[in-house]
Amino acid sequence: MNVQPRPPGTGDRPVGYALSGAAGGFARTLLAQTLLIPALAPAVLCDVDVPRLHALCLELGYAPEQLRTCTDAEQTAAATAAGRIALVADQELLGAGQWDVLVEATGSPAHGYAMARAALTAGRHVAMVSKEVDSVAGLHLARLAADNDVVYAPAEGDQPGNLIRLLDWARLLGMDVVAIGKSSEYDLVFDPATDTVTQLDRTVPAPAIGELLTLGEDVRGTLAARADAVAELPTGATADYCEMAVVANNTGFRPDVERLHYPVARIAELADIYSLREHGGVLHEAGAVDVFSALRLPDEASFAGGEFVVLRTNDAETWRILAEKGHVVSEDGRYATVYLPYHLMGVETPATLLAIAAHGRTPDATPPGRHAVLAGRAQRDLAAGTVLDMGGHHHDVTGVQAVLLRDENAPADVAPLYLAAHTALGRDVAAGELITLSDLANPDPALVEAWNLGGEWAREIAR
Numbered sequence: 001m002n003v004q005p006r007p008p009g010t011g012d013r014p015v016g017y018a019l020s021g022a023a024g025g026f027a028r029t030l031l032a033q034t035l036l037i038p039a040l041a042p043a044v045l046c047d048v049d050v051p052r053l054h055a056l057c058l059e060l061g062y063a064p065e066q067l068r069t070c071t072d073a074e075q076t077a078a079a080t081a082a083g084r085i086a087l088v089a090d091q092e093l094l095g096a097g098q099w100d101v102l103v104e105a106t107g108s109p110a111h112g113y114a115m116a117r118a119a120l121t122a123g124r125h126v127a128m129v130s131k132e133v134d135s136v137a138g139l140h141l142a143r144l145a146a147d148n149d150v151v152y153a154p155a156e157g158d159q160p161g162n163l164i165r166l167l168d169w170a171r172l173l174g175m176d177v178v179a180i181g182k183s184s185e186y187d188l189v190f191d192p193a194t195d196t197v198t199q200l201d202r203t204v205p206a207p208a209i210g211e212l213l214t215l216g217e218d219v220r221g222t223l224a225a226r227a228d229a230v231a232e233l234p235t236g237a238t239a240d241y242c243e244m245a246v247v248a249n250n251t252g253f254r255p256d257v258e259r260l261h262y263p264v265a266r267i268a269e270l271a272d273i274y275s276l277r278e279h280g281g282v283l284h285e286a287g288a289v290d291v292f293s294a295l296r297l298p299d300e301a302s303f304a305g306g307e308f309v310v311l312r313t314n315d316a317e318t319w320r321i322l323a324e325k326g327h328v329v330s331e332d333g334r335y336a337t338v339y340l341p342y343h344l345m346g347v348e349t350p351a352t353l354l355a356i357a358a359h360g361r362t363p364d365a366t367p368p369g370r371h372a373v374l375a376g377r378a379q380r381d382l383a384a385g386t387v388l389d390m391g392g393h394h395h396d397v398t399g400v401q402a403v404l405l406r407d408e409n410a411p412a413d414v415a416p417l418y419l420a421a422h423t424a425l426g427r428d429v430a431a432g433e434l435i436t437l438s439d440l441a442n443p444d445p446a447l448v449e450a451w452n453l454g455g456e457w458a459r460e461i462a463r
Contacts, residue, residue: 015357016043016099020091020115021106023047023056026129030346032060040350043099044076044086053087091115095122101353103155105129107395109418110444113137120144120152125356127155131242132395132418135374136447138249139454142368151356157348160246163307166340167251176312178286179274180253183294183303184240188230188264191298197230204232215269219280226264235262239394240291241374241402248289248372255372255404256288265292267303270337271330274310279334308339370458373410375434376400376417382429390421397421400435413437419447
């Protein structure tokens with residue numbers, strides 16, 4: 001189907017968007033792609049480093065006369081009214097411009113929430129990129145969107161948005177889905193010539209992997225042996241847990257175990273691995289969300305941090321035919337995998353923005369809920385006064401292991417990880433204990449309110 005959506009009532013005017021965190025990597029990919037789409041245009045770009053943002057826009061090919069650095073609401077309004085792009089450092093200026101959809105991409109729980117809340121209460125749509133914001137305040141923001149007759153949705157281009165869309169497609173086709181998930185960000189590349197495994201820029205000896213390239217009949221035994229063989233390499237990025245929290249709360253799929261399974265797996269094995277335990281797989285029950293570490297040889301294609309669904313096959317002959325065409329079907333024929341080997345960041349996000357503007361919605365229609373909680377366990381004894389700093393590529397929280405709790409296993413006062421981030425502990429927390437709201441000395445009151453209101457709305461929906 002060839003779809004070229006046009007927003008109703010805008011005539012020839014492109015869909016305008018505001019973008020926060022506009023000098024970051026995700027923002028760059030969106031701004032670059034926008035240049036190729038006449039129906040879309042940036043209106044207000046917000047970043048604390050405006051000179052860097054200005055240089056980025058010029059590097060991408062935006063004309064100098066298109067760009068206006070604005071320091072107050074009047075300048076911002078005038079720039080967008082004239083069809084120029086307003087560059088602002090102050091998030092309070094976003095609302096002064098003329099635009100249809102906010103793309104929130106700061107990665108900052110407090111700032112991202114404030115900007116999304118302001119947009120929604122002003123009757124403007126929000127495409128959320130900052131999973132950190134969504135994991136804390138997503139349910140409350142979804143309620144604000146419903147109350148103001150606008151859209152709040154994860155943006156396509158990042159794994160949560162893509163996986164939600166993939167599941168929605170599978171449900172549309174009546175597929176009996178037992179597991180959904182994604183691969184971790186960086187593949188494990190085994191080189192038989194050197195008996196090493198490389199992950200991004202780190203290479204470790206792993207001679208045992210050569211004997212473990214075939215899954216065999218003992219699936220769980222092989223996975224345990226592979227995990228031991230690459231134990232020097234990190235698994236379980238905080239960002240993965242956060243993304244799966246967003247997916248869980250938008251789909252109803254939940255973690256099978258709180259640290260996720262993280263199998264070291266080849267693509268062709270996913271249907272066997274994510275089968276139920278009585279059929280040899282890892283799942284205790286159907287309806288799981290999970291992450292795997294993609295294992296491949298140097299000349300094999302990457303999974304590219306992509307997304308998958310594992311489903312029960314309904315007709316053996318149908319799936320025998322599809323297996324002959326190269327689709328991934330389990331050895332016993334009970335399960336199959338459908339997958340997207342990509343997430344293209346901002347290159348894909350225009351699809352979300354145009355769908356929102358054209359239809360006032362996104363393709364998925366599953367009501368959100370609090371099906372899982374991104375929480376944290378102390379990795380060591382943490383003394384009162386310890387500041388839970390957040391940083392690094394994966395937005396790790398110092399001294400805290402991210403975990404994804406099923407809703408029934410989450411204590412009432414558990415602190416969502418990115419509400420705890422940047423706060424100080426008001427009391428000692430022993431190694432292995434969950435961080436709770438009562439452990440925090442100075443949590444952001446707006447985020448606490450959003451978390452609590454989101455929980456209330458989830459309970460209302462459940463009733």
